[in-house]
Amino acid sequence: MGENLGALIRSVRCYLRLSQTQLGQACGYSASAISRIERNKMCPNPGALRLMADRLGIPHERLRGGSVPDVMQVATVAVSRPSDEEDAVRRRKLLTGALAAGATAVVGAETAPAAASPGGGLDDALFRLPPAEPMPLPRLAEGAAKALAAFRAARYSDLERTLPGLLAAAEASRDAASGRAREQVCGVLARSYVVAAELAAKQHSDVGWVAADRALSAARAGGAPVPIGEATRVLAITMRRSGRWSSAVRLLSREASELDIEQDRTGAVRTTLLLTAAYSAATGGDRGTALALLEEAEEHASRLPGVPGLFTVEASQAQVGVYRIGVFNALGTPDEGVKVVTGLDFTSLPTAERRARAWTDTARMWHALGDGRQTFAALRRVEQEAPQEVRRPALRALTSDLMYGPVRLQGLREFAARTGALA
Incomplete structure (x- = not known):
């Protein structure tokens, strides 16, 4: 990565008043990863870099290897967020000055306000839940079951709309209950926050820390070992990420x-x-x-x-197989996963979300092995199982990589446009 690439990304991001979380959501990275990129401690993969360039309005060639000029000094002030048209004008002016003259770092970047997260209702709600009244335990449990069903079916947009109300009602019910009833409500509240943490992970949002921590606190208050284990798992995922x-x-x-x-x-x-x-x-x-x-x-x-x-x-044994593929991918030995994929019964996985995850790991395996056709075939299976899953930032980055790969794949451009990977 070029010596000044991180400074360019940070300067444009701050000039547009985007948070690191918002930029990360666009390209499949966490806020902490964006921070490392901006400090030149991490090099993003090519697909993510293209998505990042699209979100910032920077020409792709400016972020493609080699060093780039320092970005002009930009004073950021607390004003209302500019329109998309104003954003484009600002970006052109910023990049023209950066490439022509070069200068220094951003002034006041840390004080610039972050714009609201696009579609980030969950992010906002976790810090300020909507008003709600206590709810009888059976109704609360029914709401949590519906939320879980939406997650399993990969209906993430539905889940994002309904989760804030469920969490608010569960919080109010917990506060109004006592004794054994309070413990039971805490179990429902914990599982609701677990789903929120899982959704945050899908969105590459660092708000998953908040949801996971609240899930574990509620689970421990309830005392049941199963919710405690489930909450521990999502907290560990945020730690790993x-x-x-x-x-x-x-x-x-x-x-x-x-x-x-x-x-x-x-x-x-x-x-x-x-x-x-x-x-x-x-x-x-x-x-x-x-x-x-x-x-x-x-x-x-x-x-x-x-x-x-x-x-x-x-x-289940099938789930172990899915994780085995992911482990080999993470270890950098994707070839070891080919035999696992060949013997894996994808239909035995009981939910759309899990089947989509299995095909996602398979797509990553083939991509690492340089097989674009098999990668694209796996991505199309992800879409068949869960259309919203394939629009996640990480999968859009993978699709973008295929777009610029050496092999022309029939239907890829239409797929990329349909899933948001083609700006």
Whole structure:
């Protein structure tokens, strides 16, 4: 990455009053990853770089390798967010000055207000839930079940609209309850926040930290081991996504050790924690730990053939296979996943979200192996299973990579336009 590329990205982002979270949502990165890119500590992949350029209005060639000129000094002030037309004019002026003269860093960048996140109702709601009245426990549980069903079906836009009201009602019901009733409401509240954390992860939003922390607090207040395990898992995912993979592995391993393996439900939760820990270890390059955790999870899953999916991830042999593909991808040995994909029964995965995730990992595997046709075929299967899943930033970046790849693929341009990868 060019010496001054991070400064250019940061300067344009701040000039447009975009937060690091907003820019990350456009290209499949977390806010912390954008921060590392802007400090020239991390090099984004080509697909993500093109999406970043599109969001910032920077010509692609300006972000493609080599050094770029320093960005002109720009004073940012607290004013209302400019229109799209004004954005375009500002970008042209900024880039013209940057490329012609070169200058210094941004002045006052940290004080510029961030614009509202596009479609980021969940982000806003988690910090200010809408007013709500307490709700009877059966109705609250029904609302949580519907939210979970929406997530499993990958209806993320529906979920984003309904979750704030559910969380607000659950919070109000928790505050109004006492004794055993309060513990039960806490369990429902915890699971609602788990879904919120899962949705935030899909959106590459750092607000997942908030949802996961609240989920675990509510779960511990309720005292039931299954919600505690589920909340621990989403908290570990946020830790891993911020680069703290070893802390995530320790948290998951410790919680798994406290669950009773002999009971079906707690045993199944333990298996899902081990799977998440295996993938977390793989993202840190710890092959030995990752494979050992996978083997342990597979052994446990073989003992629970009759236990269905408990929450967002089920304990099954097929699920172990999906995680095994992801682990090999993360370890940089995608060729080891080919045999797993060949033997994987995708139809045995019970939800659209899980089937889409399996095809996503398969697409990443083929992409890493340089097989564009197989990558595109897998992406189309993702779309068939869950149309909203394929519009996620990470998958748009993958599609964008294919667009600029050496092989011309019939239908790819239409697919890219349909899924938002083609600006």
